[in-house]
Amino acid sequence: MKKRKKRLIQLIVLLFIATNYLLVFLDKENKVDRIAYVHDWYDIFQANLEETVSTPGVLAATEEKPVYFDKEAGTFNEFLVEEGAQVNAGDPLFSYRVHNYYETEANLLEEAAKLEGQLTAIETAIATISAYQIPEADTESAPSFEVNQDEILVEFPQDPIEANLMKEQYLAEKQNELTQKTAELALIEGQLTELQQTGDTITVESPFEGRVKELSDSLQDPLITVESTVLHAEGELSESMRPRIEEGFPVRIEVSETAALLEGAVAGVSDAPKGEVSVKGESVYPFQVTLEAPPDEGEDAVEGEETAEEENAGEEILDLLPGYHANLIITTDSAEGAATLFEKNMHQNKIWKMTVEGTLQEQTIKTGIKMNEMREITEGAAVGEWVADSPKGQLREGATFITPLKAWQQPWKQLMNPKTTNWWDHVAAGILSR
Structure with a gap:
């Protein structure tokens, strides 16, 4: 009797479960309530995301400038600098004895006169363009002016803003040219004065600032190589990385020798592979990264005050030397304040939204940048x-x-604290609502 009763209860339970499943399955009009128990849920948060690629690199001088010696002009005397020495424009590099005093003096006088003429033309151009007024409104024809009818003709675009920018750029270029020619003239005049005083000796001075990289002991040209003290980073990209990198991409430079962390940007990427093209092995493409110098004193600070970070950045750049190895981290894409969700909460580009109506909604999304385990949501x-x-x-x-009540996450102390809760307002509101 007991066994029959037990089996009957089991049969009733099974029929009840089967009936419920059948009702839910056959419910095409959603008349049967469906309740989902959601244990874990997450909010879509805001984050700054970026995609990066890393490659080894090395620091190198931005440029090397050779200094030559004309053996027909005289006989080499001696070097006046050593390899590795820092030189400024005007510092002596080497000396030599001239073969023919009068011929050398005439050549120097001719070179000085040529430079003086170039300086006069540059100064005239600067004065003329500085006095020229760009029309404030667009004109039918582009404004232009002539400094020297046979030499310089400058045409500006019709847009006044673009024209003023072009004017400023032209002036900056001419000022640099003026500085360079003035330095060259000073060197020539110094050599001429020394020759007239000694009668046979000329000292060649450095035309630029830098570090002496190499001296030619065999006196073959270039006699001296001076490298710039301004550094940049050089690296190589694999075939798979090359299409992703473009000029202007931001770069973080981690220098292993000094533990320095610098900022920079991709200055150029070669379209030709390094070395000989071969079927065997992977091709690599050289690229360069410019280093961002710290701001000038007072540029971003009040009355010339610099922050500790700026001072440290300046010290890091000063301590760097050519040949230091670095890790170059190139940012290929970035998004600030992006809608972000962890990838584990996505299901094949779909998510389950918890709507304000209290229901679940399957939503297709479009994703963007991936950073660590996070993914940007661009749509949906x-x-x-x-x-x-x-x-x-x-x-x-x-x-x-429905979701569980996570009691340990509730601010019970704050809710029960009479100092922070006005219970009389709540009691009065409850009585009035009855």
Whole structure:
């Protein structure tokens, strides 16, 4: 009798479960309530994301400038600098004895006169363009002016803003040219004065600032090589990395020798592979990175005050030397304040939204940048929306969701504190609502 009763109860339970499953399965009009129990849920948050690639690099001088010696002009005397020495413009590099005093003096006088003429033309151009007024409104024809009818003709674009920018750029170029020619004239005049005083000796001075990289002991040209003290980073890209890198991409430079961390940008990427092209092995493409110098004193600070970070950055750049190895981290894409979600909460470019109506909604999304385990959401969801994660079997379209009460996360002390809660207002509101 007991066994029959037990079996009957089991049969009733099975029929009840089967009936419920059948009703839910046959419910095409959603008349049967579906409730999803969501245990884990996460909000879509805001984050700054970036995609990067890393490659080894090395620091090198931005340029090398050779200094030559004309053996027909005289006989080499001696070097006046050593390899590795720092030189400024005007510092003596080497000396030599001339073969013919009068011929050398005439050549120097001719060179000095040529430079003086060039300086006069540059000064005239600067004065003329400085006095020229760009029309404030667009004109039918582009404004232009002539400094010297046979030499210089400058035409400006019709847009006044572009024209003023072009004017400033032209003036800056001419000022640099003026400085360079003035330095050259000073060197020639110094050599001429020395020759007239000694009768046979000329000292060649450095025309630029830098570090003496190499002296030619065999007196073959270039006699001296001076490298710039301004550094940049050089690296190589693999075939797979080359299409992703473009000029202007920001770069972080981690220098292993000094533990320095600098900022820079991709200055140029070669379109031709390094060395001989071969079927065997992978091709590599050289590229260069400019280093960002710290701001000038007072540029970003009040009355010339610099922050500790700026001072440290300046010291780091001063301590760097050509040949130091570095890790180059190139940012290929970035997004500030992007709607972000962890990839584990996505299901093949779909998420389960928890709507304000209390139901689940399956939403297709478009994703962007991936950083670590995070992924940018570009379409389909916004910052602040909630996403259900588990259990997966409970996630159904249109289902009403319920979530557990996480008592340990509730601010019970704050709620029960009479100093922070006005209980009389709540009691009065409850009585009036009855």
